[in-house]
Amino acid sequence: MSEAVQVNQAAGLQNLFSSSQAQREERPVFHQAASLYQPGTQQRRVTRTIAVAGGKGGVGKTTVAVNLAMTMAMAGRDVMLLDADMGVANIDVQLGLSPARHIGHMLEGKCALQDLIMQAQNGLKVIPGGSGVRRLAKMDNAEHAAVIRSFDELIQPPDFLIVDTAAGVADNVAMFAAAADDVVIVVCDELASLTDAYALIKILAHDFGVRRFHIVTNMVRQAGDAKKLYEKLARVCGRFLDVALDYMGMVPHDEWLRQAIRRQGAVVDLWPSSRAAVGFKQLAGAVDTWGEPAYPDLGRIAFFSGQSVPAAGW
Numbered sequence: 001m002s003e004a005v006q007v008n009q010a011a012g013l014q015n016l017f018s019s020s021q022a023q024r025e026e027r028p029v030f031h032q033a034a035s036l037y038q039p040g041t042q043q044r045r046v047t048r049t050i051a052v053a054g055g056k057g058g059v060g061k062t063t064v065a066v067n068l069a070m071t072m073a074m075a076g077r078d079v080m081l082l083d084a085d086m087g088v089a090n091i092d093v094q095l096g097l098s099p100a101r102h103i104g105h106m107l108e109g110k111c112a113l114q115d116l117i118m119q120a121q122n123g124l125k126v127i128p129g130g131s132g133v134r135r136l137a138k139m140d141n142a143e144h145a146a147v148i149r150s151f152d153e154l155i156q157p158p159d160f161l162i163v164d165t166a167a168g169v170a171d172n173v174a175m176f177a178a179a180a181d182d183v184v185i186v187v188c189d190e191l192a193s194l195t196d197a198y199a200l201i202k203i204l205a206h207d208f209g210v211r212r213f214h215i216v217t218n219m220v221r222q223a224g225d226a227k228k229l230y231e232k233l234a235r236v237c238g239r240f241l242d243v244a245l246d247y248m249g250m251v252p253h254d255e256w257l258r259q260a261i262r263r264q265g266a267v268v269d270l271w272p273s274s275r276a277a278v279g280f281k282q283l284a285g286a287v288d289t290w291g292e293p294a295y296p297d298l299g300r301i302a303f304f305s306g307q308s309v310p311a312a313g314w
């Protein structure tokens, strides 16, 4: 696959989303679905990996990854969060952690992946991506593959691995997303967010064979906008790509999220009744409805490839 694609320059891409066709819309309601997230009762024997991506920077990938992971950890799930925004990683800062080592040390053979695991609140495990290290931002595909494969060596694989990917549609983002069982795409109500999300979905579908995408609409200001945004993306993908999209849920614009970052915690933990926290609980609830992950290609580079056999009874 080519180097990073300049998605905003892609001819005609923006026009794809300019249709003003009125869409019938089910209105998600901020407060009505405030029921607490209860994890499903299904027993899991293998790790399910969920990559959170979005294409455009600043749409809330990290926010979604952190709060989804924390919600599931608070519900008693064994969850690990990988900060794959290598070189400019910030999940450790957001959760008040001070890692002494990062992925770069592992790649240099100075430690194992196991040694990088940090404990955040509620038992959430975090693998920091390292920040301010140029070498990490310039990792090549072989190194990304080595990081993905290193998960096979974990002594105690978690129930869920959530991967926060970098912005853009470069190979590293695509590799991490394609190595996961599920891909969550975060979009917000900006044309560039929709065009970049479309470009990422296209690359993942064409070059990596990913067919299923779970869409999260973030920073939603009016309840009705959430599904409209999803439908815009679904309409264009349905017209031009052979992919299946589903609406995972939405997170309202909520100032408590910024407060949570200042307090170096997750909003779902600090303010569990905030509007954003309610949205994250719905997202976590959606994960339980996904059913079996697809295992498309035994030859692919995948997280936990050594154990990717679905347990009977899922």
Ligand SMILES: Nc1ncnc2c1ncn2[C@@H]1O[C@H](COP(=O)(O)OP(=O)(O)OP(=O)(O)O)[C@@H](O)[C@H]1O
Residues within 6 Å of the ligand: 054, 056, 057, 058, 059, 060, 061, 062, 063, 064, 085, 166, 167, 218, 219, 220, 251, 252, 253, 254, 255, 257, 258, 261, 276
């Ligand atoms: N629902 C929301 N309401 C209010 N602010 C939000 C919301 N989601 C994210 N933000 C804020 O938007 C900013 C960008 O979010 P975040 O860092 O999660 O985006 P990102 O997509 O991971 O960015 P990058 O690609 O640069 O890493 C942060 O300041 C975050 O607090």
